[in-house]
Amino acid sequence: MVAMVNIPETVTAGTVVEVKILISHPMETGFRTGPDGTLVPRNIIPEFRCLYGGEEVFRAEIFPAVAANPFLSFFLRAEQTAEVELLWTDEAGQEHSEARLLTVQ
Amino acid sequence: MIRCVTVLAIGLGTPAAAAGDRQSGYEIMGPELRAMQDDEAANPGMLWVTEGAALWVAPEGAANRSCASCHGDAAQSMAGVAARYPAWNEAGQGPIDLTGRIGLCRTRHQGAAALARDSRALVALAAFVTRQSDGLPIAPDPDPRLAATREKGKALFETRMGQLNLACADCHDDAAGGQLAAATIPQGHPTGYPQYRLQWEGMGGLHRRFENCMSGVRAEPFGAGSPEYIALEAFLMSRAAGLPVEAPAVRP
Structure with a gap:
């Protein structure tokens, strides 16, 4: 389980839709020590992007103060039937993307 | 003085009154x-529930059976189970909690290695099973x-x-x-x-x-x-x- 995405599937043209995403991630701050007393390396998601029909419509910079399993929510105006892509990479190099088709009637 | 006593009585009375009227956190x-x-x-607990749902149908262990192989659709078979536990364990002749029961099922019926109690997989399975009792008394x-x-x-x-x-x-x-x-x-x-x-x-x-x-x-x-x-x-x-x-x- 990587993420739970919540986007309406079908809307009328011009509707403002809310995109909600809950990402399963430890958001390790880099300040904590492990059982052996050494620092656990920092591993957060520094940047999150959303493309709508290939065009970037939302981007967030995330910092170590954000808790584990971050929840992001933002709005976009539905203008054409297109793929909504959500993209992020963590500092351990794990790349993720989720895509949902938003149908405009 | 009388006023002091009244204030004190109210101060002590409030929590006691609340205890008589049960409420969830x-x-x-x-x-x-x-x-x-x-x-x-937005509920991050759903990440574990979703993980548990995937584990429910994943074959495990020497028996190569999943939870669903015996219990079928959890929405049917597990409804109300978490609301009832801890239960009596016939085999062990003692009480057992839900997490313990899932662990026993895993070792006895699936022939799989035991999971640590606080492991992500066991917590996810317990969360998924408990989800089937959501809202039940x-x-x-x-x-x-x-x-x-x-x-x-x-x-x-x-x-x-x-x-x-x-x-x-x-x-x-x-x-x-x-x-x-x-x-x-x-x-x-x-x-x-x-x-x-x-x-x-x-x-x-x-x-x-x-x-x-x-x-x-x-x-x-x-x-x-x-x-x-x-x-x-x-x-x-x-x-x-x-x-x-x-x-x-x-x-x-």
């Missing part, structure tokens, strides 16, 4: 946290053999322990509704375990919460899965009988 949370629990898309197992376990749990609940010399009842019965620093003391009804605690940044079971409370009063914790915790859990579930299961619950 949900009722004393702020609106933001309640919204987080209520919205499936807590209905303790009527098996008469559990009576002694509940008695033992009640005695533990009322026993002062640790360097702070506090019993569970001192806070969760007598001072419930009062303040412990900035936090409102809940009545301690286990309505939503495993639950997502912001403090843990993760999901954990009731026994993990017991460990926190016990180290909080500077007592030596009994250990997750210990007979003491199962007894305490059995008592607390009977004390909370009738309150709805919240699965997954979110707490601060």
Whole structure:
């Protein structure tokens, strides 16, 4: 389980839709020590992007103060039937993307 | 002087009155946290539930069977199960909690390696099974053999322990509704375990919460899965009988 995405599937043209995403991630701050007393390396998601029909419509910079399993929510105006892509990479190099088709009637 | 006494009486009266009227910890949370629990898309506990749903149908162990191979659709077979546990374990001739039962199923029927109690997979499976009882009233197992376990749990609940010399009842019965620093003391009804605690940044079971409370009063914790915790859990579930299961619950 990587993420739970919540986007309406079908809307009328011009509707403002809310995109909600809950990402399963430890958001390790880099300040904590492990059982052996050494620092656990920092591993957060520094940047999150959303493309709508290939065009970037939302981007967030995330910092170590954000808790584990971050929840992001933002709005976009539905203008054409297109793929909504959500993209992020963590500092351990794990790349993720989720895509949902938003149908405009 | 009379006025002083009145104020004191009100001060002491409020928590006691609250204890008579049972409420879930949900009722004393702020609106933001309640919204987080209520919205499936925002409730981080759903990450574990979804993981548990995948594990439910994944074949495991020497028997190459999944939970679903025997139990089928969890929505049917597991509805109300979490609301009833702890139950009597015929094989072990003793009480067993839901996490223990899932672990036993895994080793006995699937022939798979045991999972650690606090492992992500076991917590996820317990969260998924508990989810099937969401909203159902807590209905303790009527098996008469559990009576002694509940008695033992009640005695533990009322026993002062640790360097702070506090019993569970001192806070969760007598001072419930009062303040412990900035936090409102809940009545301690286990309505939503495993639950997502912001403090843990993760999901954990009731026994993990017991460990926190016990180290909080500077007592030596009994250990997750210990007979003491199962007894305490059995008592607390009977004390909370009738309150709805919240699965997954979110707490601060």
